[in-house]
Amino acid sequence: MPVIYNAAELVQLKAGLPFFGVFFRLDAAPVVRLWTGVGMIEPGVNALDTVAGASYRGIGQLTDLPALQQLTNGTTQRVQFAFSKIPPDVFGDIAAQLQDQQAAIAGKAVAVGIGIMGPDWQLLGPVRWQWDGYADFLSVELAGGSSAGDPSTWSLKLNCGDWMSGRRRAGLSYWTDQDQQARSPGDRFCERTPRLTDAKKVWPVF
Amino acid sequence: MALKHFPERLLRSGTTPPPRLVGVAKTPGRTMSGIMPVSRSDGGGLWAFERSGIPIRNRTDEMAWNALQAHLADGARPIIVPFCHKRIMPAPIVGGARLYTLDDVPYDEDDIPHDDDTDYETEVVQAIVASSVGRRSPTLQIVMTVGDALIGGELFSIDHTVLRDRLYRIVTAELVSGVTYQCTIEPPLREAVIGSTPVQFDLPRCVMQLSGAGAMTLPLNLNRFGGGQVSFIESFLPIPD
Numbered sequence: 001m002p003v004i005y006n007a008a009e010l011v012q013l014k015a016g017l018p019f020f021g022v023f024f025r026l027d028a029a030p031v032v033r034l035w036t037g038v039g040m041i042e043p044g045v046n047a048l049d050t051v052a053g054a055s056y057r058g059i060g061q062l063t064d065l066p067a068l069q070q071l072t073n074g075t076t077q078r079v080q081f082a083f084s085k086i087p088p089d090v091f092g093d094i095a096a097q098l099q100d101q102q103a104a105i106a107g108k109a110v111a112v113g114i115g116i117m118g119p120d121w122q123l124l125g126p127v128r129w130q131w132d133g134y135a136d137f138l139s140v141e142l143a144g145g146s147s148a149g150d151p152s153t154w155s156l157k158l159n160c161g162d163w164m165s166g167r168r169r170a171g172l173s174y175w176t177d178q179d180q181q182a183r184s185p186g187d188r189f190c191e192r193t194p195r196l197t198d199a200k201k202v203w204p205v206f
Numbered sequence: 207m208a209l210k211h212f213p214e215r216l217l218r219s220g221t222t223p224p225p226r227l228v229g230v231a232k233t234p235g236r237t238m239s240g241i242m243p244v245s246r247s248d249g250g251g252l253w254a255f256e257r258s259g260i261p262i263r264n265r266t267d268e269m270a271w272n273a274l275q276a277h278l279a280d281g282a283r284p285i286i287v288p289f290c291h292k293r294i295m296p297a298p299i300v301g302g303a304r305l306y307t308l309d310d311v312p313y314d315e316d317d318i319p320h321d322d323d324t325d326y327e328t329e330v331v332q333a334i335v336a337s338s339v340g341r342r343s344p345t346l347q348i349v350m351t352v353g354d355a356l357i358g359g360e361l362f363s364i365d366h367t368v369l370r371d372r373l374y375r376i377v378t379a380e381l382v383s384g385v386t387y388q389c390t391i392e393p394p395l396r397e398a399v400i401g402s403t404p405v406q407f408d409l410p411r412c413v414m415q416l417s418g419a420g421a422m423t424l425p426l427n428l429n430r431f432g433g434g435q436v437s438f439i440e441s442f443l444p445i446p447d
Contacts, residue, residue: 017245036249037247038249038396
């Protein structure tokens with residue numbers, strides 16, 4: 001479906017897009033919404049936020065965005081987003097501990113979009129989502145800090161891939177209750193699979 | 207621990223650059239024709255503020271400086287920083303001259319102050335927000351109950367409910383009616399405000415933090431005299447209760 005820009009957005013695009021905001025969205029529970037500007041912003045309804053009132057947090061949370069490519073002809077890309085590890089934790093609303101955050105985030109949809117703004121820093125249209133992928137794993141990095149005047153950088157990295165990332169190396173999934181809860185929260189189908197570990201099922205003879 | 211205020215007298219120096227908005231600019235580089243396109247994605251920028259050559263000449267000031275430096279913890283703890291710039295304050299004109307301060311009024315008619323040795327005090331410029339405005343609004347209506355006309359370039363602050371004191375600058379001001387002005391401001395409002403919220407013009411303030419390790423220093427000569435240097439940046443750290 002082609003992207004249709006309104007007249008005000010076309011003016012800014014023609015001027016070289018001097019003011020814009022980059023938006024990051026992770027479809028976890030609750031949804032993590034971040035942007036590259038200062039403070040909070042409510043960008044309104046868009047393709048992913050279908051209900052008005054969604055707020056995006058800014059400044060200091062999303063510290064680095066990778067170069068994102070438009071993927072065609074079966075190409076794939078793995079990227080890494082960097083977040084501040086300084087409290088408050090970016091994914092603190094999802095879970096308190098890193099390992100719980102990892103379990104909740106893995107496989108969830110990630111989207112990056114652009115909002116065109118005017119000279120008064122007001123959005124001229126909805127957020128236009130440019131890239132989508134899936135969250136893979138989290139890692140923590142502590143770099144620098146060799147002296148008192150050289151503070152270290154403490155960041156949380158989210159590794160993501162697009163839907164073609166695993167085509168040569170299929171991701172493994174198991175019939176454990178934990179994996180089933182990640183696939184389908186609340187589904188008790190795999191609750192008792194540990195009891196079948198040593199079970200031997202004999203095919204019946206009719 | 208409640209949010210502390212940086213003493214205004216420890217920010218007086220010979221060189222007084224005003225606070226400035228800093229943003230994150232991106233450029234693809236200079237073209238062959240010499241043009242360098244610039245884009246910004248920071249949503250309006252942050253306030254940055256530096257002072258150098260702050261005279262520290264006595265024990266009281268040096269002790270206060272050291273205590274503040276320890277409290278600010280290289281930027282890990284926010285503080286409210288005042289900005290005193292009387293020239294741009296819309297002070298009312300009384301008797302042909304601008305009135306910048308009002309005498310304090312003692313607690314008692316016998317010139318007795320309060321128990322903490324302070325008197326009643328009030329701002330010279332009295333202004334409020336005319337009507338409720340949402341977060342990130344670039345415009346605001348201000349009612350100048352007491353004060354000179356707004357012309358653009360004034361600094362003011364609003365003590366928000368959550369984010370506390372935040373600094374803004376009037377870009378344009380247009381008289382709507384009476385003493386109400388329609389103003390465009392920068393940066394956009396950090397938080398929504400309701401009508402009748404006081405607007406601070408006398409001594410605008412902003413919640414800030416040190417810009418990094420080593421941002422607050424006091425090199426002393428002969429262990430007695432020195433010129434303090436401090437660099438602040440607007441803070442969005444959690445506000446202590």
